[in-house]
Amino acid sequence: MDSVSPEYPPVIVAQIEPRPRQVWKFWGTALWGLFIFAAMFAGQMAVIVYLILAQDGPFDIAAATRLVGSGLTISLSVIAGLPAVLAALWFAIRFTSTPFKDYLGLRRPSWRHTLLGAIGLAAIVVGWDLMSRATGRDIAPGFMVDVLKSAQSSGALWLLIVAFCVAAPISEELFARGFLYRGWSESALKPVGAILLSSAAWTALHLQYDWYFFGEIFMIGVWLGFLRHRFHSTWATIIVHGLNNFAAVLQTMWLAGQS
Numbered sequence: 001m002d003s004v005s006p007e008y009p010p011v012i013v014a015q016i017e018p019r020p021r022q023v024w025k026f027w028g029t030a031l032w033g034l035f036i037f038a039a040m041f042a043g044q045m046a047v048i049v050y051l052i053l054a055q056d057g058p059f060d061i062a063a064a065t066r067l068v069g070s071g072l073t074i075s076l077s078v079i080a081g082l083p084a085v086l087a088a089l090w091f092a093i094r095f096t097s098t099p100f101k102d103y104l105g106l107r108r109p110s111w112r113h114t115l116l117g118a119i120g121l122a123a124i125v126v127g128w129d130l131m132s133r134a135t136g137r138d139i140a141p142g143f144m145v146d147v148l149k150s151a152q153s154s155g156a157l158w159l160l161i162v163a164f165c166v167a168a169p170i171s172e173e174l175f176a177r178g179f180l181y182r183g184w185s186e187s188a189l190k191p192v193g194a195i196l197l198s199s200a201a202w203t204a205l206h207l208q209y210d211w212y213f214f215g216e217i218f219m220i221g222v223w224l225g226f227l228r229h230r231f232h233s234t235w236a237t238i239i240v241h242g243l244n245n246f247a248a249v250l251q252t253m254w255l256a257g258q259s
Helices: 026-053 061-068 071-093 111-134 142-153 157-185 190-204 211-231 234-258
Strands: none
Touching: 026 061, 026 071, 026 157, 071 142, 071 157, 111 211, 111 234, 142 157, 142 234, 157 190, 157 211, 157 234, 190 211, 211 234
């Protein structure tokens, strides 16, 4: 049988072009970002509402304030925010053609990149601490000291470490450096604008601090955004963020012991 004969023309197989991967651009990222933030807030508030309703006996405003500000409550609410963020991210990303892991830049970083990121962040924090001493300000925010003492008194210090050093870095980095940076960097903002805007959005999540520490948080966010851009890995920023929070907890423990 001759495959090129007129009686048996060759079969032409059409090549299907792969569907281009898509991401949300500026407004899509902004609107879905609000949705993800709302999910995080709802997950955290669910824990607070549950603990308030679980209280026995009379319960007034003062008692509610103590409960909401306790180390145990804050730790549980931060941990509860993680699955809420993951669910919201999955929902937002499923409408694109980009896989979840690729969209958020969940690539394994090298140890060299992680070490460089940690060293750079340490330099920023040390510089800010020196400036705090020079201006007569506290190195650690009073909020952190109070939460740590509360967690220690209730036997929830280990839970606080899990919340601040694991759950918070994962939630915040997937949101800011994963989702927000990815979409905004592919919009008219470009990477530099995306780093600055996502850092500002991330700073706004930390309303428990005053304006002075806002500056430090924003600088840390810019550095983490640079790492995300330079090394294309959100895991790198998660690890560096977690190491920074762990160092902050150790520092706060030391300062609380001095007071």
